[in-house]
Amino acid sequence: MAASQASGTYFDGLTARPHPVTLRLTDRLEIVGRDISVAWDLADIVAGETPPPLMRLSVVGESARIEFTDEVFARAVFVLCPDLYRPEARDAGGRWRLVLWSVAAGLSVLLVAIYGVPALAVRLAPLVPDAIESRLGAAVDGQIVNILGDPPACNDAPAQAVLDRLVARMIQGRGLPSDLRLTVRRHAMANALTLPGGRVIVLSNLIAQAQNADEFAAILAHEFGHVVARDPTRSLIQATGSSFLLSLVLGDLTGSTIIVALGQAAVSAGYSRDAERTADDYAVTMMEAAGGDAFALATMLERIAKDDAKDGAKDGSKRNLTNFLRSHPFTAERAARIRALASPGSAGRRILPDEDWAVLKRICTKAAPATEP
Numbered sequence: 001m002a003a004s005q006a007s008g009t010y011f012d013g014l015t016a017r018p019h020p021v022t023l024r025l026t027d028r029l030e031i032v033g034r035d036i037s038v039a040w041d042l043a044d045i046v047a048g049e050t051p052p053p054l055m056r057l058s059v060v061g062e063s064a065r066i067e068f069t070d071e072v073f074a075r076a077v078f079v080l081c082p083d084l085y086r087p088e089a090r091d092a093g094g095r096w097r098l099v100l101w102s103v104a105a106g107l108s109v110l111l112v113a114i115y116g117v118p119a120l121a122v123r124l125a126p127l128v129p130d131a132i133e134s135r136l137g138a139a140v141d142g143q144i145v146n147i148l149g150d151p152p153a154c155n156d157a158p159a160q161a162v163l164d165r166l167v168a169r170m171i172q173g174r175g176l177p178s179d180l181r182l183t184v185r186r187h188a189m190a191n192a193l194t195l196p197g198g199r200v201i202v203l204s205n206l207i208a209q210a211q212n213a214d215e216f217a218a219i220l221a222h223e224f225g226h227v228v229a230r231d232p233t234r235s236l237i238q239a240t241g242s243s244f245l246l247s248l249v250l251g252d253l254t255g256s257t258i259i260v261a262l263g264q265a266a267v268s269a270g271y272s273r274d275a276e277r278t279a280d281d282y283a284v285t286m287m288e289a290a291g292g293d294a295f296a297l298a299t300m301l302e303r304i305a306k307d308d309a310k311d312g313a314k315d316g317s318k319r320n321l322t323n324f325l326r327s328h329p330f331t332a333e334r335a336a337r338i339r340a341l342a343s344p345g346s347a348g349r350r351i352l353p354d355e356d357w358a359v360l361k362r363i364c365t366k367a368a369p370a371t372e373p
């Protein structure tokens, strides 16, 4: 049997732009066009409910899709992919949530336009569907990496293994998104950024500034607190107001300048005092559950604040220390609260053996050996 072939249209799931492609059915479904060459496993392909002869195919868990109207090709796909219409693939609930969300977002754009108050938009943050949040996170991630000057990702294999194990232990049974994605990037800033869709970017100088694994883990735990509370999405909606919602309604998350604005907002985002407090509380609980020192967050914040005050008058050579504080304003009240919440028994515990921490600290060795302290 000759390989079936048809022409169709490919959508990358990020923009509304259609890409003309050639579809070829072999042992996979090959999609080839200008700048596009992907192949989908036949077992993963699902079909959307469309009026014939239009056929819309995608891959479970991804937002890219293809559309075509060639009925011979459609039959060939149907023969080779008997699971095309399996019920769980349709995810009717998800689609309804998406429709409801679009309606709600549309309404809120109207309200913002009429009353100029993004309060409703902020309240809507927890209702943003995971799929949209994850697309948003991917787009903002790229933008931030851009703004930071494309810092290399650090993934020295033994260090990455220690980090993966540490994170797995910390998040176990805590209901964090399953696609939680933590990346370390080599950068002179001591900071950690949490983006929508469970993405956390750690800048390597934060690891260098931590005096032990618990201080580093405590900052991670604090960021995970922001993930759970969906603070990044809320803050981005707040920072960009109705234009963010409008871009959701229009379904185009990358084709506009909005993403640039989102990236900048995420880099400089400060959360409300309440949000910081909640993330601190979360960090204390998480550190204790993971067998670490629940006081470590307070210790690190205090040290950063002290160094910052000491060096504040100088030429700014220690400027990097202030970055974490800028997005996480330190108050004595915050440290006091952490100490009051932490159970005394956890003081001085180590979340990782010293050898593992030494390995983890070398995570950026390969990315840029010259400046590693």
Ligand SMILES: [Zn+2]
Pocket (backbone or CB within 6 Å): 222, 226, 271, 276, 279, 327, 328
């Ligand atoms: Zn924070």
